[in-house]
Amino acid sequence: MRADDLILFSQVVEMGSFSKVAEANSLTNSVVSKRIARLEEELGVQLLYRTTRKLTLTEAGKALTHGAKNVKQATLEAMDAVSGFGENISGHIKMSVPCISGDLILADAVAEFCNMHPGLTVDMSLNNRFVDLIEGGYDLVIRTGYLEDSSLIARHILDSQWVVCASPTYIARNSKPARPEDLVNHNCLQYAYQTTGASEWEFKGEKGNYIVGVSGTFNTDNATALRKAALGGHGIAYVPRCLVYHDLRNGQLVDLFPEQVGKRLGVYAVYPFTRQPPNKVKLLIEHIRTRYLAISHYF
Structure with missing residues:
Protein backbone atom coordinates (compact mmCIF):
# COMPACT_ATOMS: atom_id res chain seq x y z
CA MET A 1 0.00 0.00 0.00
CA SER A 83 10.27 24.08 5.05
CA GLY A 84 12.80 26.86 4.75
CA PHE A 85 15.89 24.67 5.07
CA GLY A 86 16.86 25.54 1.52
CA GLU A 87 16.16 29.24 1.87
CA ASN A 88 18.61 32.00 2.63
CA ILE A 89 18.30 32.90 6.30
CA SER A 90 18.78 36.54 7.24
CA GLY A 91 17.75 39.09 9.82
CA HIS A 92 18.27 39.19 13.57
CA ILE A 93 17.48 36.89 16.50
CA LYS A 94 17.49 38.00 20.12
CA MET A 95 17.85 35.10 22.54
CA SER A 96 18.60 34.29 26.18
CA VAL A 97 20.26 31.11 27.46
CA PRO A 98 21.31 29.74 30.89
CA CYS A 99 24.95 30.29 31.85
CA ILE A 100 25.83 26.59 32.08
CA SER A 101 24.43 25.76 28.65
CA GLY A 102 25.94 28.91 27.19
CA ASP A 103 29.42 28.03 28.41
CA LEU A 104 29.11 24.33 27.60
CA ILE A 105 27.66 24.30 24.10
CA LEU A 106 25.39 27.15 23.04
CA ALA A 107 27.97 29.88 22.47
CA ASP A 108 29.78 27.65 19.98
CA ALA A 109 26.57 26.26 18.44
CA VAL A 110 24.98 29.68 17.88
CA ALA A 111 28.19 31.23 16.52
CA GLU A 112 28.48 28.25 14.16
CA PHE A 113 24.89 28.81 12.98
CA CYS A 114 25.66 32.47 12.25
CA ASN A 115 28.64 31.45 10.13
CA MET A 116 26.42 29.04 8.22
CA HIS A 117 24.05 31.93 7.42
CA PRO A 118 26.10 35.10 6.72
CA GLY A 119 22.99 37.28 6.49
CA LEU A 120 21.98 36.48 10.08
CA THR A 121 22.98 38.15 13.35
CA VAL A 122 22.23 36.83 16.85
CA ASP A 123 22.25 38.68 20.16
CA MET A 124 22.70 36.00 22.84
CA SER A 125 22.36 36.91 26.49
CA LEU A 126 23.63 34.50 29.18
CA ASN A 127 21.19 34.86 32.02
CA ASN A 128 20.02 32.41 34.67
CA ARG A 129 16.81 34.26 35.50
CA PHE A 130 13.62 33.42 33.61
CA VAL A 131 13.36 36.44 31.32
CA ASP A 132 10.03 37.72 30.01
CA LEU A 133 10.06 36.89 26.30
CA ILE A 134 7.40 39.38 25.28
CA GLU A 135 8.52 42.30 27.44
CA GLY A 136 12.18 41.71 26.64
CA GLY A 137 11.56 41.30 22.93
CA TYR A 138 13.18 37.84 22.80
CA ASP A 139 12.68 35.61 19.77
CA LEU A 140 14.01 32.51 21.51
CA VAL A 141 14.97 31.41 25.01
CA ILE A 142 16.61 28.20 26.17
CA ARG A 143 15.24 27.24 29.58
CA THR A 144 15.98 24.48 32.05
CA GLY A 145 13.25 23.78 34.55
CA TYR A 146 9.50 23.81 34.88
CA LEU A 147 7.39 25.72 32.35
CA GLU A 148 4.07 27.23 33.36
CA ASP A 149 3.42 30.13 30.95
CA SER A 150 0.73 28.94 28.52
CA SER A 151 1.33 31.92 26.22
CA LEU A 152 4.64 30.36 25.13
CA ILE A 153 5.51 27.41 22.91
CA ALA A 154 8.18 25.01 24.16
CA ARG A 155 10.19 22.44 22.19
CA HIS A 156 11.66 19.79 24.48
CA ILE A 157 15.33 19.13 23.72
CA LEU A 158 16.46 16.70 26.42
CA ASP A 159 16.46 16.15 30.20
CA SER A 160 19.23 17.26 32.54
CA GLN A 161 20.10 14.96 35.45
CA TRP A 162 21.55 16.46 38.63
CA VAL A 163 24.30 14.91 40.78
CA VAL A 164 25.68 15.29 44.32
CA CYS A 165 29.46 15.40 44.20
CA ALA A 166 32.58 16.25 46.18
CA SER A 167 36.34 16.14 45.65
CA PRO A 168 38.46 13.22 46.91
CA THR A 169 40.17 15.76 49.21
CA TYR A 170 36.90 16.68 50.90
CA ILE A 171 35.91 13.02 51.26
CA ALA A 172 39.29 12.09 52.79
CA ARG A 173 39.01 14.93 55.29
CA ASN A 174 35.32 14.58 56.19
CA SER A 175 34.40 10.97 55.25
CA LYS A 176 31.93 9.99 52.54
CA PRO A 177 28.22 10.24 53.40
CA ALA A 178 26.70 6.74 53.25
CA ARG A 179 23.17 7.93 52.51
CA PRO A 180 21.51 11.20 51.53
CA GLU A 181 20.31 11.83 55.11
CA ASP A 182 23.98 12.06 56.21
CA LEU A 183 24.34 15.29 54.23
CA VAL A 184 22.93 17.23 57.20
CA ASN A 185 26.32 16.68 58.88
CA HIS A 186 28.32 18.03 55.92
CA ASN A 187 29.16 21.43 54.45
CA CYS A 188 26.85 21.63 51.45
CA LEU A 189 27.66 24.20 48.79
CA GLN A 190 24.40 25.74 47.66
CA TYR A 191 23.43 26.82 44.16
CA ALA A 192 21.05 29.76 44.48
CA TYR A 193 19.67 29.36 40.94
CA GLN A 194 17.10 26.70 41.81
CA THR A 195 13.33 27.05 41.61
CA THR A 196 12.98 24.36 44.31
CA GLY A 197 15.30 26.03 46.82
CA ALA A 198 19.08 25.94 47.20
CA SER A 199 18.98 23.99 50.47
CA GLU A 200 16.34 21.45 49.43
CA TRP A 201 18.06 18.51 47.72
CA GLU A 202 15.83 15.91 46.08
CA PHE A 203 16.43 12.15 46.22
CA LYS A 204 14.68 8.98 45.09
CA GLY A 205 13.07 6.78 47.71
CA GLU A 206 11.07 3.55 47.80
CA LYS A 207 7.85 5.53 48.22
CA GLY A 208 8.74 8.33 45.83
CA ASN A 209 11.06 11.30 45.86
CA TYR A 210 11.86 13.08 49.11
CA ILE A 211 13.78 16.18 50.21
CA VAL A 212 16.83 16.46 52.43
CA GLY A 213 17.32 19.91 53.94
CA VAL A 214 21.01 20.84 53.89
CA SER A 215 23.13 23.78 55.05
CA GLY A 216 26.60 25.12 54.43
CA THR A 217 28.94 28.07 54.45
CA PHE A 218 28.89 28.95 50.75
CA ASN A 219 25.97 30.00 48.55
CA THR A 220 26.26 31.33 44.99
CA ASP A 221 24.13 31.94 41.89
CA ASN A 222 27.13 31.24 39.64
CA ALA A 223 27.58 27.63 38.53
CA THR A 224 31.26 28.08 37.66
CA ALA A 225 32.00 29.42 41.14
CA LEU A 226 30.15 26.47 42.70
CA ARG A 227 32.15 23.99 40.63
CA LYS A 228 35.44 25.61 41.62
CA ALA A 229 34.50 25.51 45.29
CA ALA A 230 33.74 21.80 45.01
CA LEU A 231 36.98 21.14 43.12
CA GLY A 232 38.85 23.00 45.86
CA GLY A 233 37.56 20.53 48.44
CA HIS A 234 35.44 23.07 50.30
CA GLY A 235 32.18 21.09 50.38
CA ILE A 236 29.59 18.96 48.63
CA ALA A 237 27.77 20.34 45.57
CA TYR A 238 24.36 19.57 44.05
CA VAL A 239 24.59 20.53 40.37
CA PRO A 240 23.58 19.52 36.83
CA ARG A 241 25.76 16.62 35.68
CA CYS A 242 26.74 18.44 32.49
CA LEU A 243 28.55 21.07 34.59
CA VAL A 244 30.91 18.51 36.16
CA TYR A 245 30.87 15.72 33.55
CA HIS A 246 34.60 15.88 32.81
CA ASP A 247 35.49 16.33 36.50
CA LEU A 248 33.63 13.11 37.32
CA ARG A 249 35.31 11.30 34.43
CA ASN A 250 38.83 12.30 35.42
CA GLY A 251 38.31 11.70 39.13
CA GLN A 252 38.57 15.30 40.32
CA LEU A 253 35.03 14.96 41.67
CA VAL A 254 33.18 11.90 42.95
CA ASP A 255 29.49 11.18 42.29
CA LEU A 256 28.28 10.37 45.83
CA PHE A 257 24.81 9.01 45.02
CA PRO A 258 24.83 7.99 41.32
CA GLU A 259 21.45 6.24 41.39
CA GLN A 260 19.62 8.21 44.07
CA VAL A 261 19.44 11.86 43.02
CA GLY A 262 15.85 12.68 42.09
CA LYS A 263 16.27 15.99 40.35
CA ARG A 264 15.91 15.80 36.56
CA LEU A 265 14.84 18.88 34.63
CA GLY A 266 13.83 19.39 31.02
CA VAL A 267 15.81 21.63 28.69
CA TYR A 268 13.48 23.54 26.36
CA ALA A 269 13.62 25.90 23.42
CA VAL A 270 10.88 28.46 24.12
CA TYR A 271 9.40 31.08 21.83
CA PRO A 272 6.30 33.34 21.84
CA PHE A 273 2.99 31.73 20.91
CA THR A 274 2.49 31.64 17.16
CA ARG A 275 1.27 29.02 14.74
CA GLN A 276 4.76 28.66 13.30
CA PRO A 277 7.96 30.41 14.39
CA PRO A 278 9.95 32.28 11.71
CA ASN A 279 12.16 29.96 9.66
CA LYS A 280 15.33 31.46 11.12
CA VAL A 281 14.15 30.63 14.65
CA LYS A 282 12.93 27.18 13.65
CA LEU A 283 16.25 26.33 11.97
CA LEU A 284 18.26 27.66 14.92
CA ILE A 285 16.24 25.48 17.32
CA GLU A 286 16.94 22.41 15.18
CA HIS A 287 20.64 23.28 15.03
CA ILE A 288 20.80 23.72 18.81
CA ARG A 289 18.87 20.49 19.40
CA THR A 290 21.28 18.56 17.18
CA ARG A 291 24.27 19.91 19.08
CA TYR A 292 22.67 19.07 22.45
CA LEU A 293 21.82 15.52 21.39
CA ALA A 294 25.39 14.98 20.14
CA ILE A 295 26.58 15.30 23.76
CA SER A 296 23.46 13.93 25.46
CA HIS A 297 25.66 11.66 27.61
CA TYR A 298 26.89 14.77 29.42
CA PHE A 299 23.36 15.26 30.75
Whole structure:
Protein backbone atom coordinates (compact mmCIF):
# COMPACT_ATOMS: atom_id res chain seq x y z
CA MET A 1 0.00 0.00 0.00
CA ARG A 2 1.45 3.35 -1.03
CA ALA A 3 1.23 6.34 1.28
CA ASP A 4 0.52 8.68 -1.64
CA ASP A 5 -2.53 6.59 -2.58
CA LEU A 6 -3.82 6.91 0.99
CA ILE A 7 -3.33 10.66 0.80
CA LEU A 8 -5.16 10.75 -2.53
CA PHE A 9 -8.03 8.73 -1.01
CA SER A 10 -8.21 11.21 1.89
CA GLN A 11 -8.47 14.07 -0.62
CA VAL A 12 -11.28 12.28 -2.48
CA VAL A 13 -13.20 11.90 0.78
CA GLU A 14 -12.69 15.60 1.63
CA MET A 15 -13.51 16.99 -1.83
CA GLY A 16 -16.13 14.40 -2.78
CA SER A 17 -15.07 14.37 -6.41
CA PHE A 18 -12.42 12.69 -8.56
CA SER A 19 -12.34 15.69 -10.87
CA LYS A 20 -11.63 18.17 -8.06
CA VAL A 21 -8.83 15.95 -6.73
CA ALA A 22 -7.43 15.57 -10.24
CA GLU A 23 -7.39 19.33 -10.73
CA ALA A 24 -5.78 19.94 -7.31
CA ASN A 25 -2.97 17.49 -8.10
CA SER A 26 -2.58 18.27 -11.82
CA LEU A 27 -3.72 14.75 -12.71
CA THR A 28 -6.39 13.36 -15.04
CA ASN A 29 -9.63 11.88 -13.75
CA SER A 30 -8.60 8.47 -15.05
CA VAL A 31 -5.33 8.52 -13.11
CA VAL A 32 -7.15 9.34 -9.88
CA SER A 33 -9.69 6.60 -10.58
CA LYS A 34 -6.94 4.05 -11.34
CA ARG A 35 -5.04 4.88 -8.15
CA ILE A 36 -8.15 4.48 -5.98
CA ALA A 37 -8.88 1.21 -7.79
CA ARG A 38 -5.31 0.08 -7.09
CA LEU A 39 -5.78 0.87 -3.40
CA GLU A 40 -9.02 -1.13 -3.32
CA GLU A 41 -7.33 -4.05 -5.06
CA GLU A 42 -4.42 -4.06 -2.61
CA LEU A 43 -6.80 -3.96 0.36
CA GLY A 44 -9.23 -6.44 -1.15
CA VAL A 45 -12.25 -4.27 -0.36
CA GLN A 46 -14.41 -1.66 -2.06
CA LEU A 47 -13.90 1.78 -0.54
CA LEU A 48 -16.31 3.92 -2.56
CA TYR A 49 -19.70 3.59 -4.25
CA ARG A 50 -19.44 5.56 -7.50
CA THR A 51 -22.44 7.10 -9.23
CA THR A 52 -22.67 9.86 -11.82
CA ARG A 53 -23.79 12.30 -9.13
CA LYS A 54 -21.68 11.52 -6.10
CA LEU A 55 -19.22 9.29 -4.29
CA THR A 56 -20.30 7.45 -1.15
CA LEU A 57 -18.06 5.70 1.35
CA THR A 58 -18.53 2.01 2.04
CA GLU A 59 -18.11 0.69 5.59
CA ALA A 60 -14.53 -0.26 4.70
CA GLY A 61 -13.99 3.22 3.27
CA LYS A 62 -15.24 4.82 6.48
CA ALA A 63 -12.89 2.61 8.50
CA LEU A 64 -9.92 3.65 6.34
CA THR A 65 -10.71 7.38 6.33
CA HIS A 66 -9.28 8.15 9.78
CA GLY A 67 -5.98 6.40 9.09
CA ALA A 68 -5.70 8.03 5.67
CA LYS A 69 -6.20 11.48 7.23
CA ASN A 70 -3.47 10.71 9.76
CA VAL A 71 -1.07 9.81 6.94
CA LYS A 72 -1.92 13.04 5.15
CA GLN A 73 -1.50 15.12 8.31
CA ALA A 74 1.81 13.47 9.17
CA THR A 75 3.06 14.17 5.64
CA LEU A 76 2.05 17.84 5.86
CA GLU A 77 3.72 18.20 9.27
CA ALA A 78 6.89 16.56 8.00
CA MET A 79 7.01 18.93 5.03
CA ASP A 80 6.30 21.90 7.29
CA ALA A 81 9.08 20.88 9.68
CA VAL A 82 11.74 21.17 6.98
CA SER A 83 10.27 24.08 5.05
CA GLY A 84 12.80 26.86 4.75
CA PHE A 85 15.89 24.67 5.07
CA GLY A 86 16.86 25.54 1.52
CA GLU A 87 16.16 29.24 1.87
CA ASN A 88 18.61 32.00 2.63
CA ILE A 89 18.30 32.90 6.30
CA SER A 90 18.78 36.54 7.24
CA GLY A 91 17.75 39.09 9.82
CA HIS A 92 18.27 39.19 13.57
CA ILE A 93 17.48 36.89 16.50
CA LYS A 94 17.49 38.00 20.12
CA MET A 95 17.85 35.10 22.54
CA SER A 96 18.60 34.29 26.18
CA VAL A 97 20.26 31.11 27.46
CA PRO A 98 21.31 29.74 30.89
CA CYS A 99 24.95 30.29 31.85
CA ILE A 100 25.83 26.59 32.08
CA SER A 101 24.43 25.76 28.65
CA GLY A 102 25.94 28.91 27.19
CA ASP A 103 29.42 28.03 28.41
CA LEU A 104 29.11 24.33 27.60
CA ILE A 105 27.66 24.30 24.10
CA LEU A 106 25.39 27.15 23.04
CA ALA A 107 27.97 29.88 22.47
CA ASP A 108 29.78 27.65 19.98
CA ALA A 109 26.57 26.26 18.44
CA VAL A 110 24.98 29.68 17.88
CA ALA A 111 28.19 31.23 16.52
CA GLU A 112 28.48 28.25 14.16
CA PHE A 113 24.89 28.81 12.98
CA CYS A 114 25.66 32.47 12.25
CA ASN A 115 28.64 31.45 10.13
CA MET A 116 26.42 29.04 8.22
CA HIS A 117 24.05 31.93 7.42
CA PRO A 118 26.10 35.10 6.72
CA GLY A 119 22.99 37.28 6.49
CA LEU A 120 21.98 36.48 10.08
CA THR A 121 22.98 38.15 13.35
CA VAL A 122 22.23 36.83 16.85
CA ASP A 123 22.25 38.68 20.16
CA MET A 124 22.70 36.00 22.84
CA SER A 125 22.36 36.91 26.49
CA LEU A 126 23.63 34.50 29.18
CA ASN A 127 21.19 34.86 32.02
CA ASN A 128 20.02 32.41 34.67
CA ARG A 129 16.81 34.26 35.50
CA PHE A 130 13.62 33.42 33.61
CA VAL A 131 13.36 36.44 31.32
CA ASP A 132 10.03 37.72 30.01
CA LEU A 133 10.06 36.89 26.30
CA ILE A 134 7.40 39.38 25.28
CA GLU A 135 8.52 42.30 27.44
CA GLY A 136 12.18 41.71 26.64
CA GLY A 137 11.56 41.30 22.93
CA TYR A 138 13.18 37.84 22.80
CA ASP A 139 12.68 35.61 19.77
CA LEU A 140 14.01 32.51 21.51
CA VAL A 141 14.97 31.41 25.01
CA ILE A 142 16.61 28.20 26.17
CA ARG A 143 15.24 27.24 29.58
CA THR A 144 15.98 24.48 32.05
CA GLY A 145 13.25 23.78 34.55
CA TYR A 146 9.50 23.81 34.88
CA LEU A 147 7.39 25.72 32.35
CA GLU A 148 4.07 27.23 33.36
CA ASP A 149 3.42 30.13 30.95
CA SER A 150 0.73 28.94 28.52
CA SER A 151 1.33 31.92 26.22
CA LEU A 152 4.64 30.36 25.13
CA ILE A 153 5.51 27.41 22.91
CA ALA A 154 8.18 25.01 24.16
CA ARG A 155 10.19 22.44 22.19
CA HIS A 156 11.66 19.79 24.48
CA ILE A 157 15.33 19.13 23.72
CA LEU A 158 16.46 16.70 26.42
CA ASP A 159 16.46 16.15 30.20
CA SER A 160 19.23 17.26 32.54
CA GLN A 161 20.10 14.96 35.45
CA TRP A 162 21.55 16.46 38.63
CA VAL A 163 24.30 14.91 40.78
CA VAL A 164 25.68 15.29 44.32
CA CYS A 165 29.46 15.40 44.20
CA ALA A 166 32.58 16.25 46.18
CA SER A 167 36.34 16.14 45.65
CA PRO A 168 38.46 13.22 46.91
CA THR A 169 40.17 15.76 49.21
CA TYR A 170 36.90 16.68 50.90
CA ILE A 171 35.91 13.02 51.26
CA ALA A 172 39.29 12.09 52.79
CA ARG A 173 39.01 14.93 55.29
CA ASN A 174 35.32 14.58 56.19
CA SER A 175 34.40 10.97 55.25
CA LYS A 176 31.93 9.99 52.54
CA PRO A 177 28.22 10.24 53.40
CA ALA A 178 26.70 6.74 53.25
CA ARG A 179 23.17 7.93 52.51
CA PRO A 180 21.51 11.20 51.53
CA GLU A 181 20.31 11.83 55.11
CA ASP A 182 23.98 12.06 56.21
CA LEU A 183 24.34 15.29 54.23
CA VAL A 184 22.93 17.23 57.20
CA ASN A 185 26.32 16.68 58.88
CA HIS A 186 28.32 18.03 55.92
CA ASN A 187 29.16 21.43 54.45
CA CYS A 188 26.85 21.63 51.45
CA LEU A 189 27.66 24.20 48.79
CA GLN A 190 24.40 25.74 47.66
CA TYR A 191 23.43 26.82 44.16
CA ALA A 192 21.05 29.76 44.48
CA TYR A 193 19.67 29.36 40.94
CA GLN A 194 17.10 26.70 41.81
CA THR A 195 13.33 27.05 41.61
CA THR A 196 12.98 24.36 44.31
CA GLY A 197 15.30 26.03 46.82
CA ALA A 198 19.08 25.94 47.20
CA SER A 199 18.98 23.99 50.47
CA GLU A 200 16.34 21.45 49.43
CA TRP A 201 18.06 18.51 47.72
CA GLU A 202 15.83 15.91 46.08
CA PHE A 203 16.43 12.15 46.22
CA LYS A 204 14.68 8.98 45.09
CA GLY A 205 13.07 6.78 47.71
CA GLU A 206 11.07 3.55 47.80
CA LYS A 207 7.85 5.53 48.22
CA GLY A 208 8.74 8.33 45.83
CA ASN A 209 11.06 11.30 45.86
CA TYR A 210 11.86 13.08 49.11
CA ILE A 211 13.78 16.18 50.21
CA VAL A 212 16.83 16.46 52.43
CA GLY A 213 17.32 19.91 53.94
CA VAL A 214 21.01 20.84 53.89
CA SER A 215 23.13 23.78 55.05
CA GLY A 216 26.60 25.12 54.43
CA THR A 217 28.94 28.07 54.45
CA PHE A 218 28.89 28.95 50.75
CA ASN A 219 25.97 30.00 48.55
CA THR A 220 26.26 31.33 44.99
CA ASP A 221 24.13 31.94 41.89
CA ASN A 222 27.13 31.24 39.64
CA ALA A 223 27.58 27.63 38.53
CA THR A 224 31.26 28.08 37.66
CA ALA A 225 32.00 29.42 41.14
CA LEU A 226 30.15 26.47 42.70
CA ARG A 227 32.15 23.99 40.63
CA LYS A 228 35.44 25.61 41.62
CA ALA A 229 34.50 25.51 45.29
CA ALA A 230 33.74 21.80 45.01
CA LEU A 231 36.98 21.14 43.12
CA GLY A 232 38.85 23.00 45.86
CA GLY A 233 37.56 20.53 48.44
CA HIS A 234 35.44 23.07 50.30
CA GLY A 235 32.18 21.09 50.38
CA ILE A 236 29.59 18.96 48.63
CA ALA A 237 27.77 20.34 45.57
CA TYR A 238 24.36 19.57 44.05
CA VAL A 239 24.59 20.53 40.37
CA PRO A 240 23.58 19.52 36.83
CA ARG A 241 25.76 16.62 35.68
CA CYS A 242 26.74 18.44 32.49
CA LEU A 243 28.55 21.07 34.59
CA VAL A 244 30.91 18.51 36.16
CA TYR A 245 30.87 15.72 33.55
CA HIS A 246 34.60 15.88 32.81
CA ASP A 247 35.49 16.33 36.50
CA LEU A 248 33.63 13.11 37.32
CA ARG A 249 35.31 11.30 34.43
CA ASN A 250 38.83 12.30 35.42
CA GLY A 251 38.31 11.70 39.13
CA GLN A 252 38.57 15.30 40.32
CA LEU A 253 35.03 14.96 41.67
CA VAL A 254 33.18 11.90 42.95
CA ASP A 255 29.49 11.18 42.29
CA LEU A 256 28.28 10.37 45.83
CA PHE A 257 24.81 9.01 45.02
CA PRO A 258 24.83 7.99 41.32
CA GLU A 259 21.45 6.24 41.39
CA GLN A 260 19.62 8.21 44.07
CA VAL A 261 19.44 11.86 43.02
CA GLY A 262 15.85 12.68 42.09
CA LYS A 263 16.27 15.99 40.35
CA ARG A 264 15.91 15.80 36.56
CA LEU A 265 14.84 18.88 34.63
CA GLY A 266 13.83 19.39 31.02
CA VAL A 267 15.81 21.63 28.69
CA TYR A 268 13.48 23.54 26.36
CA ALA A 269 13.62 25.90 23.42
CA VAL A 270 10.88 28.46 24.12
CA TYR A 271 9.40 31.08 21.83
CA PRO A 272 6.30 33.34 21.84
CA PHE A 273 2.99 31.73 20.91
CA THR A 274 2.49 31.64 17.16
CA ARG A 275 1.27 29.02 14.74
CA GLN A 276 4.76 28.66 13.30
CA PRO A 277 7.96 30.41 14.39
CA PRO A 278 9.95 32.28 11.71
CA ASN A 279 12.16 29.96 9.66
CA LYS A 280 15.33 31.46 11.12
CA VAL A 281 14.15 30.63 14.65
CA LYS A 282 12.93 27.18 13.65
CA LEU A 283 16.25 26.33 11.97
CA LEU A 284 18.26 27.66 14.92
CA ILE A 285 16.24 25.48 17.32
CA GLU A 286 16.94 22.41 15.18
CA HIS A 287 20.64 23.28 15.03
CA ILE A 288 20.80 23.72 18.81
CA ARG A 289 18.87 20.49 19.40
CA THR A 290 21.28 18.56 17.18
CA ARG A 291 24.27 19.91 19.08
CA TYR A 292 22.67 19.07 22.45
CA LEU A 293 21.82 15.52 21.39
CA ALA A 294 25.39 14.98 20.14
CA ILE A 295 26.58 15.30 23.76
CA SER A 296 23.46 13.93 25.46
CA HIS A 297 25.66 11.66 27.61
CA TYR A 298 26.89 14.77 29.42
CA PHE A 299 23.36 15.26 30.75
